[in-house]
Amino acid sequence: MKYKRLLLLFFIGWACASIASEKVTENKDVSRANMTADHSKFAQLDEDFDYAPDVTLACLECHTEAAKQVHQTFHWKWAAKVDGVDIGDGKTLDDVDVGKSKNGFNNYCVAARGNESCTQCHTGYGWRNDDFDKEEEENVDCLVCHDGTGTYKKSAQMSGHPYYEDTMLGGILQPAVDLKVVAKSVGAPKRENCLSCHANGGGGNGVKHGDTDMSLVDPVHALDVHMSPEKLNFSCQTCHKTSGHEIAGRYNGKKSFIDHEKDMGRIERDGKNVSCESCHGNKPHETREIDNHTSKVACTSCHIPEMARGGYLTKLSWDWSTATKMKEGKPFTEEKVFDGVEAHSYMSKKGTFTWGRNVTPEYRWYKGELEQKTLLTVIDPNKAPIDINPPTGNYNDPDARIWPFKVHRGNQPYDTDNNRILPIKLYGKKGTGALWTEYDWAKALEAGAKLNELDEYQGNFDFIETNGYWPIKHMVAPAEDAVQCVACHARDSRLNGLNDFYLIGRDSNFWIELFGLLAVVGGLLGVMGHGALRYFSAIRRRNQHQGDDHE
């Protein structure tokens, strides 16, 4: 009797404990767990700030090294050193700064330099032009990443400062920021901090990446098995490990992963290895047949069945050549429905777009790095479309895997004398040559070239087709939604175009198929013919025999 009661008590205790512990994991905000400092209690932050850099100075009182650390990062420099930049005539340049701040380009707004409204997303304050002081510590914007209120927004007009006053922007009120409240709320970055910039690049939600949009702030499990609060509730930093403000990830000149092994806590791999395999290993399936794929096929190829699965559209193409058209002397826009969602299909400012969601990606060999072309790169106009940042690798490269990509198709201006891509001056007052004010290509390209120190430009331009490559790695779907075998292993294969290997179900040899056809169908026809002859000759013989009998 006694034992029974004890056992019952023990069981109840265990049940309570397990329920309680479950609750804890449920409510745990992973990104902000286990902080030892409550910033709302700090006297330094209990100030009526009216200027955001003052908040930075307050942060630096305790976090003495933080600004110096940020100054070393890609988030701050917007450039990284790249070797082997092809400048034509077989010559290459090493140690070139490539990024948003200098020399880099894409097939969205082409280049940020000269368009300092783009610095809205810089982790600093006041990058208006080339005079911006990158050494000044108070210019670092701590709050855009560490704000915990969701009320801190950076202004394009003020080059990355927050809205100090209520501001109407495109008919929407941007309320003045309360810097005291924001400063007291700081903590480790949440998903919405990162996504406020990374989901909105290219001028809007979902425009650029194809796998990174605002749906990842609070994704359902079916959209992202790792980030969904329904289960694992990963923050961005769970994979993009951070240390001293350095964040693991791919950018110009940097690979996103070093190999395909598990990290197993090895510190030297921290910050260098943002790969699925760093946690899952490279043989994570229960069947050998599927594990066999991992030496040539990236996890993402099967486990991210489609791009832009969060409901929002992503931009698929952008043709600048049609921009500057006018209706009754005025710029205009046109809308169309793309995959059930209405979006701009034409803007006088920007040209013609196409969009999509739940889009099947394209597949390329990739080993974590992209060959970024620059504004200095000499292109061959006869080889359009120009690959801006093609992934590298092939079947024979043991480091390369087949990866899903969003390939953004562009048509953008280039210098027909020097065969280089031309940056465009977009924002600006009348007289600056800005395209979005004056709608004059010649002026906008001349101003853009000047601001990017492309002095060889003589005013001759044309448009050229380009491909921008976006590796797809977010929005990992539940296992049951993974890409089916026959999506690739069939004549009509997702991998059509990747032809440097034999793919079962897709590939065949003409002569062997012909042999098969002749041997099998020929055999069938042969025996049918033979059988028929046998049958009719037997009937004829029997009739003759009966005839003989009658005689």
Place this chain on the structure above:
Amino acid sequence: MSKQSTSKIVVMFKRFERFWHWAQALMILFLLLTGLEMHGLFVLFGFGFAVENHNIVGFIWTGLVVLIYTWILTTGEWQQYFPTLKGVEGTLRFYLYGVFKGEKHPHHMSVEDKFNPLQRLGYIAILFGLLPLQVISGFAFFFFPELRSMGIINHVDYVALLHTFNAYALLSFVVIHLYMITFGDKLTSHIKAMITGNERVKETDK
């Protein structure tokens, strides 16, 4: 007495022989269906099921082939497969001409001499050529990831093409084989013999 009295019923196909024949028939049929599905010719079981079970049945079949070879070698049945050109012409003439004229088959089946000269040639090619080649290429296919990491072969293409070629050849054999079993005394006597083991043969005068 009438002419019928010169024939008798014998056990033509022994129990194990019948077992391996039918087991192999079923497995080859399954391997062909799953294999050709994987080759992208049709959808039947689903690709994943086809791959997994093609591999499993392939291994079981390999085991059976080893047993068959052992049986053929140890029972002396290998002599049945010993090729000869003598009588090939006559057999060919029968199939292409004589059969339409109501002639009798020039070869008389007996326990010691089950196959006509054409069958001997065909079966030796299939049993000792096609089958082992298919088993070996199947193994190379299955263990391709290992072979590649060992640096032995880098591409699976030739393995795949050989395996496909053999599969078509085997399917073609199955088609012709199914027709040829109608050449017994009656249309069904050969298939009956392969089920019961019993076949009526001519009494030989000794």
